[in-house]
Amino acid sequence: MTDTQTKRPPAPHAAERARTIAARGGQAALLPQAGNRTSPLFHHVRPCGTTVLLLPDEHPLVGQLWQAPRTEVTAMLEIADQAPVPLREPVRGLLWLTGWVAALDDREAREEVVAIAETRPDHRLLDVGHGVSVLRLTPASMVIADAEGTSSIRPEQFASAAPDPFCRNEDHWLRHLEMAHRDVVGQLARHLPEELRKGHVRPLGLDRFGLRLRVEAECDDHDVRIAFSKPVDTAQELAAELRRLMGCPFLSQR
Secondary structure (H helix, E strand, O other): OEEOOOOOOOOOOHHHHHHHHHHHOOOEEEEEOOOOOEOOOEEEEOOOOOEEEEEEOOOHHHHHHOOOOOOOEEEEEEEEEEOOOOOOOOEEEEEEEEEEEEEOOHHHHHHHHHHHHHHOOOHHHHHEOOOEEEEEEEEEEEEEEEOOEEEEEOHHHHHHOOOOOOOOOHHHHHHHHHHHOHHHHHHHHHHOOHHHOOOEEEEEEEEOOEEEEEEEOOOOEEEEEEEOOOOOOOHHHHHHHHHHHHOOOOOOOO
16 A cells, blocks of 8 residues: 555544554454464453453463463464455554463453453353453553554553544444445545546545545555544534535535
8 A cells, every 4th residue: 555645644643543453353363472373262452451362271372371380471462453344455554462471360360351341241251261261461562553654652652542432433434435425435535636536435444533545546555544624523523524525514424
């Protein structure tokens, strides 16, 4: 993908983008320092960056962590931020959390599962203690890579940031825009550089600073951020900014 603008419009800072990827809960892969890449059954990143992972009891890493005396291993968790619409290159960003992984005993595991279920109920949590073990990753460093660039983030920066206010609804809104309002996408495409307007324009992302479009051209893909006139925090403010970008006074909010 290539950046089509020399002067970058306003965008969320790195820690906020990292919190957003974590909150969206995309596909994850765990890479122990000594071991094979594996996909956890479930992962949950806390606001402080500490991450709870579920793995089958029979996984080699679980056995390694339960060796006497109990030990920790260095590992990296990779979380991929997937676009909500089908694209040739669907990954919008990657978040890497590197630190130490430890296995939790029955009491610790139960406490973690109960705490997660209060804010993020998930049927996979019911498998804990029934063939599934709970691990905890304590991060020492974090790195985010996306269209805005690659940045290192300290855990305290991650903890002090907040996810984008629209991250929970973004998938639904962009899919609806793609499937039911191609005319709106066409009007938004007027803000693209003229040389890109003949490509296949797709809704790529949405945050409080603006809208992102992906242009799938014949030989390359281009991502363009279209900035709002000011950061927005509510659905009403977002609708007003979209109406402004479209150049019309009304916009269906279905």
